[in-house]
Amino acid sequence: MTSRERIQHLFELYYEDRISREEETELMALIAGDPAAREVLPVLLQRHWESLPVADPQFSADQGAGILQHILGSGNKRVIPLYRHGWAAAAVILVLIMAGIILWQQRMPAPPQISQAQAPVILPGSNKAVLVLADGATVMLDSTGRQVIQQGRTTVSQQGGRLVYKAGNNDAMVSNNTLRTPKGGQFRLTLPDGTGVWLNAASSITYPTAFTGKERKVAVTGEVYFEVAANAAQPFMVKVNNATDIQVLGTQFNVNAYADEAAINTTLLQGSVRVAAGAGKSVVLRPGQQAQTSGENELRVLDHADTEQAVAWKNGVFNFNGKGLTEVMRQLARWYDIEVVFAGKAPERKFGGEIQRSLPLSAVLEILETMDVKFKIENEKKVIVLPG
Numbered sequence: 001m002t003s004r005e006r007i008q009h010l011f012e013l014y015y016e017d018r019i020s021r022e023e024e025t026e027l028m029a030l031i032a033g034d035p036a037a038r039e040v041l042p043v044l045l046q047r048h049w050e051s052l053p054v055a056d057p058q059f060s061a062d063q064g065a066g067i068l069q070h071i072l073g074s075g076n077k078r079v080i081p082l083y084r085h086g087w088a089a090a091a092v093i094l095v096l097i098m099a100g101i102i103l104w105q106q107r108m109p110a111p112p113q114i115s116q117a118q119a120p121v122i123l124p125g126s127n128k129a130v131l132v133l134a135d136g137a138t139v140m141l142d143s144t145g146r147q148v149i150q151q152g153r154t155t156v157s158q159q160g161g162r163l164v165y166k167a168g169n170n171d172a173m174v175s176n177n178t179l180r181t182p183k184g185g186q187f188r189l190t191l192p193d194g195t196g197v198w199l200n201a202a203s204s205i206t207y208p209t210a211f212t213g214k215e216r217k218v219a220v221t222g223e224v225y226f227e228v229a230a231n232a233a234q235p236f237m238v239k240v241n242n243a244t245d246i247q248v249l250g251t252q253f254n255v256n257a258y259a260d261e262a263a264i265n266t267t268l269l270q271g272s273v274r275v276a277a278g279a280g281k282s283v284v285l286r287p288g289q290q291a292q293t294s295g296e297n298e299l300r301v302l303d304h305a306d307t308e309q310a311v312a313w314k315n316g317v318f319n320f321n322g323k324g325l326t327e328v329m330r331q332l333a334r335w336y337d338i339e340v341v342f343a344g345k346a347p348e349r350k351f352g353g354e355i356q357r358s359l360p361l362s363a364v365l366e367i368l369e370t371m372d373v374k375f376k377i378e379n380e381k382k383v384i385v386l387p388g
Contacts, residue, residue: 002036003030003036004036004039004040006030007027007030007031007034007036007037007040007041008040008044010023010024010026010027011027011040011041011044014027021126021316021358022126022143024358025123025124025358025360028356028358028359028360028363029123029360120380121360121361122336122338122361122362122380122381123360124184124335124336124358124359124360124361125183125184125185125186125335125336125337125357126142126184126185127141127142127143127160127161127186127187127188128140128141128142128143128181128182128184128185128187129141129163129179129181129182129185129186129199130179130180130181130182131149131156131163131177131178131179132177132178132179133149133151134175134176134177134209141158141161141163141187142161143160143161145158145160146158146159146160151173151175151177151209152168152173152174152175152209152210153167153168153169153210154166154167154173154174154192154209154210156177156209161186161188162188162190163179163187163188163189163190164190165189165190165191165209166192167192167210173209173210174208174209174210174212175208175209176206176207176208176209177206177207177208177209178204178206178207179199179204179205179207180203180204181199181200181201181202181203181222182201182202183202183333183335183337184334184335184336184337185201185202186198186199186201187199189205191207191211191218191229192209192211193216193231193234193236194229195216195226195227195228195229195236196226196227197224197225197227198224198314199222199223199224200222200223200224200225200313200314200334201222201223201335201337202222202258203220203223203224204221204222205218205219205220206218206219206220207219211234215234215235215237216231216234216235216236217237217239218236218238219238219239219240219242220238220239220241220255220257221240221241221257221259222257222258223254223255223256223257223258223313224254224255225252225253225255225311225314226238226248226251226252226254226255228248228249228250228251228252228253228271229250230249231249232249232250235247235248235249236248236249236250238255240255240257240264241257241264243264243277243293244257244264244266244275244276244277244293245275245276245277246266246273246274246275246276247273247276248271249272250271251268251269251270251271251272251273252268252269252270252271253266253267253268253269253270253273254267254269254310254311256310258330260330261330263292263293263294263298264277264294265290265291265310266285266290266291266293267289267290267305267307267310267311268286268287268288268289268290269287269288269307269310270287271287272284272285272286273285275291275293277299278295278297278299279297281297281299282299283301285301288303288304288305289301289302289303289304289305290302290305290310306319306321306322309321312354313331313357316357316358317354317355317357318332318335318354318355318356318357318364319353319354320351320352320353320354320355321351321352322350322352323351324346324348324349324351325347325348325349325351325373326342326346332361332364332383333383336361337381338361338381338383339381339382339383340382340385341383341384341385342384342385343387344386344387345387346385347372347373347385347387349371349372349373351368351371355367361383362377365383373385373386
């Protein structure tokens, strides 16, 4: 299959909302770096524009042509929020924007700002992790794996980017496992009690192969989202960075506990959790609240937390609303497995909006450059933030 045919095939999957995360990542990379995209996208644009139903159009063909002309003729790049919908007009708007940006780039005489040479294509993270068994043996996991591992009486099955535990009946065979994601990785896990766990990049969770005591205890680092199976007789306990304790009955919450962030943030979406930090300090959260712990005894509560932002990573997007440049670059460093260097003082910028995590790094940096920030890529994995 030629690259032109591949682009057309992937676009049709996107248009019909049948595309997988890996295929979407591949499509965005081809659009960013394959010359064939410049030929095939205008053809796809025309075809799908003409196929729109005329009974209830979202906008006319003349208006659509005007949008494309505006993109082609404008000298200013703008951040345009894109949202996936199940109707044809949204897909056509997407093609208009992608085709317009590519043609606009063709007319630009200067090279992109993100590099003084042609920038390498740095792809986003993907489903990958390492499972550490009780005896210290390691199992490499990725999005294509299909395997079954026996841990005592517990059966562990990998189903692509997800690991599922099913516990047996013999309590004597319980041991601890650890699931770790590297930078540029993410993975899903179903614990023996049915609790769902999502691991972001550079994160880990340690857990037993069966929950047999009065409590269900796990330990985490990095960023982890939980959907805890309800069991009032066996509370769910989370130890975070060996510093913060979270007690759960049945709930949905996110824990952000990266070592390079200022605080451990526990954000509650549903249910109830008790967060304890230091000697005797604890708080019970209501949905929509966030507990922020730092140091040994510091604990504060944010009453109206941005819950969508807290779990945006789980839903496949970066949410940069109100975030400064240093925090934005920390998120990119973890997801794209890059080194970020500031050449001088970090420019003071506040960002807004969402960006798909499936985009190649170059596309993300070009969007950030609309806020008057300049980047340079060196040695394929180093991004230098230039002085403002």
